[in-house]
Amino acid sequence: MEETKHCTNGRAGRFGLLYGAGAFLLGAVVALAFGWGIFPDLMFSARTQPIAFSHAVHADQQEIGCFTCHNSLADGSFSGLPTVETCAGCHQDVPPEPAADAPKAKREQHASLTALVTTYIQGGKELVWQAHQRQPDNVFFSHAAHFNACFSCHLTMKGGLNMGTPDDPRRLCMRCHPSLAELNSNMPVQENILTGYSRTTMKMWQCESCHAFPGHFSDDGAGRTAANNACYTCHK
Amino acid sequence: MGFDRRQFLKAAAGFGAGAAAGALVTPLPWTLLDDIAIWSQNWSWIPSLKGGPSSFVPAVSKTCPSSAALTVRLAGGRPVRVLPNRDHPLGGGVTALAAAELQLLNSPARVATPLKRGKDGRLHPVEWSEATRLLFERLEEAGENVAFISGDENGSVNEVISAFASALGTDRVFLMPSEGQCASRACDFLGLKAQLGYDLENSDFVLAIGANILETWGTVARNRRIFGASRPHPQEGPAPGAVFAYAGPVQNNSAAVAAPWLPIRPGTGLLLALGIAHQLIARGRSLPARDFGLFAQMTADFGPEAVSAGAGLPGETLLQVVDSLLAARSPLVIVGGEFNQGAGAAPIMAAYAVNALLGNINARGGLRLLPEAGTALPGARDRRTLYRNDLPSWTAGGQNEDPPQVLVVHEANPLFALPDPAATADFFRKIPFKVAFASLLDETAAQSDLVLPIPMGMERADDICNPYGCGAGIYCLTLPVAPPHVDARATPDILLFLARQMGMDFGMETYGDLLRAKALRMRANPDLLAAGIPVLDPELVSPAECVLRPDILAKTAALANQEALSLALWSKLSLGTPTTGIPPFNTKTLRSAELAGEDMSALLNSATAGKCGIRDGRAIAVRSGKKRLTARARIFEGVADNTVALCLGYGHTALDGFSRNKGGNAMELVQAKAEPGTGLAVWDRTDVNVSNA
Numbered sequence: 001m002e003e004t005k006h007c008t009n010g011r012a013g014r015f016g017l018l019y020g021a022g023a024f025l026l027g028a029v030v031a032l033a034f035g036w037g038i039f040p041d042l043m044f045s046a047r048t049q050p051i052a053f054s055h056a057v058h059a060d061q062q063e064i065g066c067f068t069c070h071n072s073l074a075d076g077s078f079s080g081l082p083t084v085e086t087c088a089g090c091h092q093d094v095p096p097e098p099a100a101d102a103p104k105a106k107r108e109q110h111a112s113l114t115a116l117v118t119t120y121i122q123g124g125k126e127l128v129w130q131a132h133q134r135q136p137d138n139v140f141f142s143h144a145a146h147f148n149a150c151f152s153c154h155l156t157m158k159g160g161l162n163m164g165t166p167d168d169p170r171r172l173c174m175r176c177h178p179s180l181a182e183l184n185s186n187m188p189v190q191e192n193i194l195t196g197y198s199r200t201t202m203k204m205w206q207c208e209s210c211h212a213f214p215g216h217f218s219d220d221g222a223g224r225t226a227a228n229n230a231c232y233t234c235h236k
Numbered sequence: 237m238g239f240d241r242r243q244f245l246k247a248a249a250g251f252g253a254g255a256a257a258g259a260l261v262t263p264l265p266w267t268l269l270d271d272i273a274i275w276s277q278n279w280s281w282i283p284s285l286k287g288g289p290s291s292f293v294p295a296v297s298k299t300c301p302s303s304a305a306l307t308v309r310l311a312g313g314r315p316v317r318v319l320p321n322r323d324h325p326l327g328g329g330v331t332a333l334a335a336a337e338l339q340l341l342n343s344p345a346r347v348a349t350p351l352k353r354g355k356d357g358r359l360h361p362v363e364w365s366e367a368t369r370l371l372f373e374r375l376e377e378a379g380e381n382v383a384f385i386s387g388d389e390n391g392s393v394n395e396v397i398s399a400f401a402s403a404l405g406t407d408r409v410f411l412m413p414s415e416g417q418c419a420s421r422a423c424d425f426l427g428l429k430a431q432l433g434y435d436l437e438n439s440d441f442v443l444a445i446g447a448n449i450l451e452t453w454g455t456v457a458r459n460r461r462i463f464g465a466s467r468p469h470p471q472e473g474p475a476p477g478a479v480f481a482y483a484g485p486v487q488n489n490s491a492a493v494a495a496p497w498l499p500i501r502p503g504t505g506l507l508l509a510l511g512i513a514h515q516l517i518a519r520g521r522s523l524p525a526r527d528f529g530l531f532a533q534m535t536a537d538f539g540p541e542a543v544s545a546g547a548g549l550p551g552e553t554l555l556q557v558v559d560s561l562l563a564a565r566s567p568l569v570i571v572g573g574e575f576n577q578g579a580g581a582a583p584i585m586a587a588y589a590v591n592a593l594l595g596n597i598n599a600r601g602g603l604r605l606l607p608e609a610g611t612a613l614p615g616a617r618d619r620r621t622l623y624r625n626d627l628p629s630w631t632a633g634g635q636n637e638d639p640p641q642v643l644v645v646h647e648a649n650p651l652f653a654l655p656d657p658a659a660t661a662d663f664f665r666k667i668p669f670k671v672a673f674a675s676l677l678d679e680t681a682a683q684s685d686l687v688l689p690i691p692m693g694m695e696r697a698d699d700i701c702n703p704y705g706c707g708a709g710i711y712c713l714t715l716p717v718a719p720p721h722v723d724a725r726a727t728p729d730i731l732l733f734l735a736r737q738m739g740m741d742f743g744m745e746t747y748g749d750l751l752r753a754k755a756l757r758m759r760a761n762p763d764l765l766a767a768g769i770p771v772l773d774p775e776l777v778s779p780a781e782c783v784l785r786p787d788i789l790a791k792t793a794a795l796a797n798q799e800a801l802s803l804a805l806w807s808k809l810s811l812g813t814p815t816t817g818i819p820p821f822n823t824k825t826l827r828s829a830e831l832a833g834e835d836m837s838a839l840l841n842s843a844t845a846g847k848c849g850i851r852d853g854r855a856i857a858v859r860s861g862k863k864r865l866t867a868r869a870r871i872f873e874g875v876a877d878n879t880v881a882l883c884l885g886y887g888h889t890a891l892d893g894f895s896r897n898k899g900g901n902a903m904e905l906v907q908a909k910a911e912p913g914t915g916l917a918v919w920d921r922t923d924v925n926v927s928n929a
Contacts, residue, residue: 019243020250027254035262043271073290073309083289126289136277137285195274 044190044199047130050120052112052186059181066173066181072143081129088121105184130189132178132200139234149227150175150210175210176202207234288312294321294768296700296714298693299340299816300333300809301576302326303390303703304457305768308338308694308717315341315694315717320457325710325770326703328461332810336819337694341721345676345817345892347689348722359687364723367688368730372737374669378641380405385627387412387648387815390700392754395616396728396747397646402615403740408640409617410627412648413577413917415453416704420623421916422584425785430605430777432584434570435707436462438601441564443481443557444490445587446505446579447572450480451489452807454572454705463493479564481557483508483549484574485804486839486881487874498557499876502804503921504547505571505579506793508554509586510535511543512569515558516593523592525784531589534786538793548877566601567594575805575884578628578655578919580911582792589784598776605777606709609701612753613742628654628908628917631663639666644673646727647690651679652888653814655906655919656863673727678815682890689724691716696726699751701758709773711758713751713765788913801848803860803922804881805902811885817895818885829870830883836899838867838926839881845871847878848926855929858882860905860922866929867900880926 058064069082094117098106120127135141154163154172163172170181178200180187190199208229210216216227259265278284288311297304305327309317315338321327350367351359362370375382382404384397389411401409411417419432436442436449436459447453450460466478482494483505491497500508514535522528540551561567571587573579588603596602611618631654643664654660657679664670664683672681675692690696693714700712728747735742744750755762760771810822818826830837838858840850850856852871857864858880867882875881886899905924908917 019239019247023247023250024254024257027251027256028258029254030251031255031258031264032262035259035264039262039264040267043267073292079290136274138277192271194271196278197274 043192043194045193047189047191049130049186049189050127051116052108054109054184055180056182056184057109066170072147081131082127084120084125084127087116087127091117091121094118130198132187132189132198133176133202134198135201136197138236140236141234176206286312286314288314292319293715293717294324295694295717296324296326296712297331297334297337298388298391298696298698298700298714299337299813300331300456301389301452301813302331302334302454302456302458302809303700303712304329304331304334304455305712305770306330306334310717321768322461324712324768325708325772326455326458326700326706326712328464329457331456332808332822332825333812333816333819334457336812336816336821337692339821340676340816340819341692341694341718343676343820343892345678345890345895346722347674347677347681347687347724349689350723351687353685359682364725367686368734370686371671371688371730372734374642374671375404375734376738378404378669381638381641382406383408383410383630383640383643385410385412385643385645385648385650386622387646389414389416389619390703392612392699392701392750393646393726393728393747394619394622395611395613395750395754396731396742397644398617398622399613399615399742400731400735400740402617403735403738403742406640407617408625408630409622410625410630411619411622412650412653413627414704415447415572415576415579416619417623417626418573418577418579418581418916419584419704420620421914422581422588424620424624425581425788425914426585426588427781427783428588428605428777428779429608431608431702431704431709432588433604433606433707433709434568434705435566435601435604436568437707439564439566439568440478440601441481441560441567442478443483443561443567443569444494445483445500445508445569445571446574446583447570448484448488448490448574448576448806449482449570449572449705450493452576452809453490453570455703456809458706479560481560485802485876485879486574486806487872488574488806489808491874497874498549498553500547500549501876502574502802502879503579505574506583506586506789507538507543507546508549509569509571509583509590510538510789510793511540511547511554512558512561513586513590513593514538515540515555516562516590519558519562521593521595523589523784525592525782527783527786531784531786531789534790561594566599567596568602569594573920575807575920578906578908578917580792580916580918580920581914582789582911585785586789588782592779592782597779604707605779606702606706607773607775607777609709609711610757612757613744613750615742626915626917628919629910629915631660632656632908632917639663641668643667643670645671645680645684646673647675647815649678649680649814651683652890652901653903655903655908655917657901657903659907673730674815675724676815676817677890678817679888679890688727688730689722690727691720691724694718695720695724697748697751699754701754709775710770711755711760711765711773712768712770713755713762715766785913791912792914800878800923801844801925802879803858803902803905803924804875804879805884805906805920806881807884811883812895817888817891818898820892820894823894831886831899832868834898835866835868836883836886837870839870839872839875840879840926841873841875841877842871844875844878844880845869850926850928856926857929858905858924858926860924861907863905865900865902865905869926880924 073079095113098110155166211227211229291310292307295306295308303326305321305324307319307321308315318335320329349361352362354360384401386394398409467476480494482491483498483500485502517532540554543554544551569587569590571583591603670684671686672684673688673690674681675690681687695716697715702709755765810825812819850869854869856869857866882902884902887901888895906919906922908919911918
């Protein structure tokens with residue numbers, strides 16, 4: 001009886017090992033697929049903008065500079081998103097109705113512009129834009145300081161560290177911001193269901209890619225250092 | 237071969253282990269951990285910033301003595317940040333105290349509701365109706381036996397207080413001691429019906445004696461703007477457009493950037509001014525004043541040797557200073573107290589004479605005689621009249637008089653700010669009923685029988701008229717940038733309400749009515765004032781009838797004892813005022829060399845410390861008569877010889893945990909004396925001794 005049991009256990013053990021290994025592999029594959037494929041999107045819910053907006057039309061076709069809409073406030077801080085007053089500077093009237101056989105994109109653009117003019121500009125309602133990047137409360141961030149510090153070198157220096165020109169600093173802006181300038185529609189704002197922050201909100205390591213860059217700690221020749229990585233530089 | 241329970245369990249375990257292992261190389265656990273950490277920062281009960289559309293409104297600080305013109309940023313209608321107002325004559329920058337003003341609105345020391353002292357000796361909340369009824373009854377009982385103290389030097393609230401006092405039949409209305417009072421009394425003795433103004437904007441050589449013009453004296457935000465404009469960055473502009481020199485016993489913020497700093501012993505600004513006057517006369521300068529001959533004779537006693545012996549400034553340095561003044565196109569000499577009070581009128585009278593000898597009275601870049609603003613409320617007394625009541629003289633001398641039945645204190649903290657606070661407290665204890673109109677529960681409010689919460693500067697409509705130190709007559713209005721954070725009511729509105737109850741008729745029902753009348757009195761457009769645009773008065777007063785009063789100056793200018801150890805008091809705006817205490821916003825600006833734990837620092841230079849046997853970092857006792865204060869010795873070469881420097885602003889026993897029991901109140905070492913010749917209380921000369929504690 002003992003022998004039989006041994007024999008049975010040995011066969012079963014080999015199959016068990018196979019089952020176990022197979023199951024292990026299956027589990028790992030499922031986890032990898034879930035972790036890389038499904039989980040990242042599972043954590044976010046989409047938030048819609050009040051109207052459809054095309055950066056491509058405004059920035060590329062109409063050649064409107066970034067700072068026309070994304071300007072700084074009187075204290076140097078960044079206003080970030082334009083108010084309806086800014087839009088009203090160009091969009092006062094409802095545009096003419098497109099032809100019935102006009103492309104879908106044209107009809108959608110008309111619908112969006114009509115909503116902007118009638119609901120917001122003429123209706124006196126403020127546009128509540130969904131921000132792609134809003135810093136946490138415990139972070140102090142000033143665009144004014146970065147304009148002065150980063151722009152003073154990276155728009156003029158030679159070589160790979162040049163990130164644009166004073167007239168077109170977009171490459172430098174895109175060190176932190178997602179590139180929207182060529183988008184013909186809204187980039188979806190994805191809100192983390194646990195934290196409430198947008199998916200494109202910068203993480204601290206991204207800030208440190210410049211702040212902790214060793215070259216930034218040296219004197220620039222005019223008695224200034226280009227960045228400071230002390231805690232209190234960013235945190236209150 | 238079957239798939240039994242055991243194999244199922246093995247497969248399940250394998251699947252689980254595989255899933256766990258696989259998951260470890262995906263973002264899942266790490267992102268989840270990160271998100272949970274962030275999520276834990278945003279729980280609903282943790283306060284969070286509230287955004288909103290940004291807007292900017294003008295304001296002028298009523299909390300900061302500099303009357304700094306500001307711009308306040310609102311987010312969603314809530315004030316969030318104090319910024320400079322560079323378009324305003326009183327603006328240019330933000331002082332350390334003004335920067336902290338918004339946070340002070342939420343101070344833990346805020347008086348949130350009227351408080352009445354109960355039978356248990358403690359303050360208890362009461363309704364406004366009960367508080368005003370109690371005050372009404374006490375004022376009715378007291379009749380004319382009432383006194384008032386105001387801590388607002390520039391506002392029309394003093395018109396309401398003085399008119400109310402007049403209607404009660406008393407003239408006992410006191411302003412807290414200030415530079416403005418010393419200057420006003422100096423003008424009285426010089427025969428000038430004017431307020432002294434300083435055209436810093438157009439001067440190319442400013443010599444500040446004692447007056448800490450870049451930190452605490454006068455219109456500091458404006459002074460700093462002018463200093464900054466005159467000194468462009470070395471790589472960006474030409475050489476400095478104006479020289480700022482400072483003479484004083486401590487290398488304070490003005491001295492730190494001055495070129496040069498002239499160390500002199502505390503309270504010897506008068507000697508230096510007379511020494512300069514003597515040199516100017518010796519070089520042929522004269523004045524048309526009828527007592528100029530006597531003045532010239534008197535100043536002959538203040539040659540370089542005498543100034544060196546008394547003030548500790550080498551004679552050749554004095555001569556260099558005079559050379560510089562004479563070489564300048566528009567020199568300006570400013571004399572003031574090293575801590576903005578208690579220096580008396582004589583030093584300012586001497587400064588007037590020096591400026592007159594330099595030929596800069598009413599000249600571009602010189603000392604200007606500004607017309608004084610009148611009153612708009614019937615029965616009110618003007619500021620010059622109020623300055624003639626000398627508060628320290630009253631509290632010190634009043635110990636032998638009948639104290640008032642009721643004392644009303646508006647936005648002032650005399651129990652902390654006056655010299656010899658213990659003696660002041662003794663006097664206050666004899667007053668049966670004390671009322672404090674206060675925003676924060678300071679020492680005076682804490683000892684009062686009734687405390688009435690008033691809005692802070694950012695929460696109320698108020699005005700600023702000719703702040704001392706400005707270069708031209710100026711009248712500004714400031715409107716609330718936020719509703720009161722507590723159940724507060726403005727002092728003038730309460731007094732006007734009580735006045736109506738008591739049958740007084742001032743022709744105005746609210747403070748707003750008075751502000752409108754005042755605007756018209758100042759020939760200003762109320763709408764422009766409300767938009768933050770001040771009205772300037774370009775008129776100047778003639779000095780034709782001026783006298784120099786050498787009799788007063790001779791009595792006051794007693795030479796100092798070179799061997800005595802003197803106390804130099806100094807102050808800085810980051811430590812707040814006696815009514816605000818140390819703003820929590822500014823605690824991060826305090827270095828351990830200033831306040832270590834609860835020990836304040838006493839500054840001495842190495843020569844003085846060596847003479848006294850004091851070593852750096854040791855606890856020492858600073859004694860003046862029977863008074864004693866302990867501090868930690870700090871060797872600092874920015875202190876004049878034979879001088880111990882203590883910073884004011886420490887040693888609160890009330891307010892909040894950010895101010896309470898931090899160091900000691902240096903005013904405890906100081907006693908007011910009558911200035912010979914003027915009778916004004918002075919407390920800028922205190923001999924002390926130090927020893928290891």
